[in-house]
Amino acid sequence: MGGEYSTPTHYHYLSMRHDYKKQTQAAIKRLEGLTAKLKTMIEEDAYCPQILQLTLAMQGHLKHIQGHVLESHLHTCADKKLSSQTEKDAFIAELVKVIGLSKR
Numbered sequence: 092m093g094g095e096y097s098t099p100t101h102y103h104y105l106s107m108r109h110d111y112k113k114q115t116q117a118a119i120k121r122l123e124g125l126t127a128k129l130k131t132m133i134e135e136d137a138y139c140p141q142i143l144q145l146t147l148a149m150q151g152h153l154k155h156i157q158g159h160v161l162e163s164h165l166h167t168c169a170d171k172k173l174s175s176q177t178e179k180d181a182f183i184a185e186l187v188k189v190i191g192l193s194k195r
Contacts, residue, residue, distance in 0.1 A: 111163035115156050122152040161186075 107115070125148060132142050172182035 106167070107160070107163040108166055111159040111166075115159045115163075118152050118155050118159070122149060122156070125149050125152065 106112075125145060129142065129145050129149065132145065169182070172178045
C-alpha cells in the first residue's frame with residue numbers, strides 16, 4: 092500500500108480547513124471503532140454477511156473521509172495552484188493520479 096503515490100517535496104502545504112478536519116477526525120474515530128468490531132467479529136467467526144455489511148459501512152466512512160480531504164484541498168490549495176499555468180497542470184495531474192489510485 093505504501094509507496095504507491097508520493098507527493099513532490101517542493102509543495103507548500105496549507106492546513107486542512109478546520110470544519111473538514113474536525114469532521115474527518117470524527118469519521119476516523121468511528122472507523123477505528125468499526126475496525127475493532129471487525130477484528131472481533133472475525134476472531135469470533137461471525138456470520139459472513141454480517142462481516143460484509145460491516146466492511147461496507149467501513150468503506151462508506153473511508154469515502155466520507157476522502158471527500159472531506161479532497162474538498163478541503165480544493166478550498167485551501169486550488170486558488171494558488173490554478174493561478175499559474177505550470178502549477179495548474181501539475182495540480183490537475185496530481186489530482187487525476189490520486190483519484191485514479193482511489194478507483195483501484
